[in-house]
Amino acid sequence: MSFCRLDSVSFSYPDSKSILENFSIEFNKEERIGIVGRNGIGKTTLIKLMLGILKPQSGRIYLKKNDIRHMSLAQVGQKIGYCFQNPDNQLFAPTAYEQIAFGLKYSGFNNQHIAERADYWLNYFEISNIRDSFVFNLSRGQKQRVILAAILSRGTDFFIMDEPTTGLDIAMQNKLSKCLKKLADEKKGFIIISHDKAFIEAHIDRAVLLKEDGSIKDEYI
Amino acid sequence: MNTFDPRAKLSIVIALSSLAIIVKDIRLAVFIAAVSLAISMMLSPSIFNILVKLRRIIPLLLILGLSQLLFNKTGTQIFQYYSILITDAGLKEGILVILRMLIIITSALILATESAGSMMTALSALKLPYEIVFMVYIGIKFLPIFNDEFKNSLLAVQLAGADLKAHSLKDKLQVYVYIATPAVVSALNRAKKIAIAAECRGFRAYPHRTFLNNKKLELKDYIAILSVVILFTAAVLFNKQLV
Numbered sequence: 001m002s003f004c005r006l007d008s009v010s011f012s013y014p015d016s017k018s019i020l021e022n023f024s025i026e027f028n029k030e031e032r033i034g035i036v037g038r039n040g041i042g043k044t045t046l047i048k049l050m051l052g053i054l055k056p057q058s059g060r061i062y063l064k065k066n067d068i069r070h071m072s073l074a075q076v077g078q079k080i081g082y083c084f085q086n087p088d089n090q091l092f093a094p095t096a097y098e099q100i101a102f103g104l105k106y107s108g109f110n111n112q113h114i115a116e117r118a119d120y121w122l123n124y125f126e127i128s129n130i131r132d133s134f135v136f137n138l139s140r141g142q143k144q145r146v147i148l149a150a151i152l153s154r155g156t157d158f159f160i161m162d163e164p165t166t167g168l169d170i171a172m173q174n175k176l177s178k179c180l181k182k183l184a185d186e187k188k189g190f191i192i193i194s195h196d197k198a199f200i201e202a203h204i205d206r207a208v209l210l211k212e213d214g215s216i217k218d219e220y221i
Numbered sequence: 222m223n224t225f226d227p228r229a230k231l232s233i234v235i236a237l238s239s240l241a242i243i244v245k246d247i248r249l250a251v252f253i254a255a256v257s258l259a260i261s262m263m264l265s266p267s268i269f270n271i272l273v274k275l276r277r278i279i280p281l282l283l284i285l286g287l288s289q290l291l292f293n294k295t296g297t298q299i300f301q302y303y304s305i306l307i308t309d310a311g312l313k314e315g316i317l318v319i320l321r322m323l324i325i326i327t328s329a330l331i332l333a334t335e336s337a338g339s340m341m342t343a344l345s346a347l348k349l350p351y352e353i354v355f356m357v358y359i360g361i362k363f364l365p366i367f368n369d370e371f372k373n374s375l376l377a378v379q380l381a382g383a384d385l386k387a388h389s390l391k392d393k394l395q396v397y398v399y400i401a402t403p404a405v406v407s408a409l410n411r412a413k414k415i416a417i418a419a420e421c422r423g424f425r426a427y428p429h430r431t432f433l434n435n436k437k438l439e440l441k442d443y444i445a446i447l448s449v450v451i452l453f454t455a456a457v458l459f460n461k462q463l464v
Contacts, residue, residue: 053376073379074387082380088407089373092399102399106382136406150381 002062003029003158003189004050009059011042011049019045021214023059029157032184033191034200037210043193044085046210047160052076078107081151085162085193087143096122096138097131100150107154121149125175140167152179159183159190165199177202225264227335227343229442233260234328236453241324246463247313249456250320256452257327264334278326282319290315337361339436346436352425359415363408370404 004027012018019042027033027050035043048054049061052068061068063076084090093099100118109117122128125145130138135146144167151159165173180203183190194200200207201221209217237257244250289311296310332340341358345351379385383396 051380072384072386073376074382074384077380077382080380084373084377088403090377092374092377092403094402102378102383103381106384136403136410154382 001029001065002026003031003064005062006046006050007060007062009049009056009061011045011054011056013045018214020049020056023214023216025208025216025218027189027191029189030187031189031206032180032204033189033206033208034204035191035193035208035210036195036200038212041210041212043210044162047082047162047191047193051080051082051160074106079156079158081154081156081159083147083151083159083161083164085166087140087147087167090147091135091143094134094136095132096127096135096146096149099135099146100153103150103154107156117153118149121153124179125149125172141169141172144168145172148176148179157188159188160193161190162193163195164192165194165196173199224441225445226436226438226442227340228347228436228438229445230264230331230335231340231343232446233449234331236449237328238325240453240456241321241328243457244321244460245317246460247316247320249460249463250317250324253456254320254323254327257324257331261327261330264331275323275326278322282322285322286315286319288315289318339434342432342434343436345432351430355419355424359412363411366411367404367408370407371400374400374403 006023006025009020009023010018011020011023023046035046037043045054049056050063050068052061052063052071052073055069063071063079068076091099093102097118100121101114104114104117119128119131122131125148127142127145127149130142130146135143138146144164148161148164151161164176168176177199180190180192184203192200192203204221206218206220211217237253237260240253241250244253290307291305291311293311293314294306294308296308296313298306299309299312300307335343337358340361341354344354344357378396378399383392385393385396388396
């Protein structure tokens with residue numbers, strides 16, 4: 001069963017050329033997908049359309065057979081964990097702990113589970129020492145780790161990560177790799193957008209290349 | 222049509238928004254609102270943009286008008302249903318409030334046709350201290366940044382699973398604090414960075430500064446300013462006679 005389906009979707013930003021034209025694609029729940037392509041080709045736009053952040057000019061988008069137009073962002077967020085391209089745009093709580101706990105609270109966890117899960121992920125990404133620090137003053141890499149911890153802790157069925165390795169050192173990239181392998185073992189799917197060829201090739205079983213002429217190269221590895 | 226000097230536009234906006242507060246007669250307010258709308262339409266790239274901008278504030282205007290209508294108990298009663306009392310003075314104030322807001326908003330749209338940089342040069346030409354002008358300029362530049370920050374936080378909060386409509390007032394308040402926090406922090410951080418960048422580029426290093434494009438008032442600008450002075454004086458005198 002397809003997890004997400006884009007059906008003849010067209011989209012363009014105001015006063016710019018069309019980003020996606022009559023675009024159709026399906027993603028399955030257990031797939032590990034890499035979306036690649038040149039800067040500005042529409043990778044992040046495609047993701048934003050899938051999540052209902054952007055509305056297509058024409059065509060339909062379905063998430064688990066539900067038309068995304070009839071879903072709130074919160075409903076989409078409960079099914080998909082989305083890691084923004086820039087962590088500065090995703091951090092809203094003043095501390096790392098609160099950032100993680102917020103999503104857990106709205107995923108229905110009780111206070112005890114929230115504390116346990118949050119502490120586990122803080123430890124996992126080695127950010128326990130900044131648990132109660134003011135997140136907005138952290139380094140890029142630390143912010144990225146807070147966001148990854150917040151997204152992964154919620155345990156949604158599907159994840160989308162836009163440039164997840166940016167700002168991470170090798171040790172942290174390895175930790176993220178381990179995490180993605182665990183997700184695959186748990187039969188959870190994900191989409192990664194990245195320019196890090198080695199990282200992306202190590203984790204995906206399907207590659208979607210967005211081309212300049214608007215076509216795609218979609219192949220299973 | 223967007224060729225007036227920013228100082229002429231500023232004069233028009235000051236005159237119209239002052240009249241919005243001064244006028245007490247509905248007919249006069251309607252006339253000024255029509256003038257304001259006509260000038261905005263003349264200067265704005267398209268009429269459609271103005272209408273789209275106005276559409277979002279219609280509920281706010283209606284709430285303002287309605288609260289005057291319901292809570293202003295002075296004047297003669299024209300309708301009563303249980304405790305709801307509508308008076309002629311309340312009705313008049315309700316309509317006037319909506320018209321005043323319309324005048325202020327449409328006249329503000331006149332300023333929106335001018336770029337921040339051009340407005341800064343014009344204010345400097347009015348001999349305003351450059352530090353003040355620069356602060357106004359930076360303030361204007363911050364608005365879209367604030368807007369983006371709010372949008373991003375709102376998205377992040379919702380994608381974390383929080384449905385803003387479905388929770389208690391306490392939870393909603395916490396969510397709104399979360400939405401506002403990044404914008405405030407980002408504004409402070411940006412202000413620091415801009416201050417450093419400005420000083421690195423010699424901001425206030427010399428007592429006087431020059432501009433690449435100096436603003437010069439032309440005949441049409443003088444005519445616009447004179448017309449607005451005549452309109453202002455006539456409206457004030459007419460308003461006195463009507464009240």
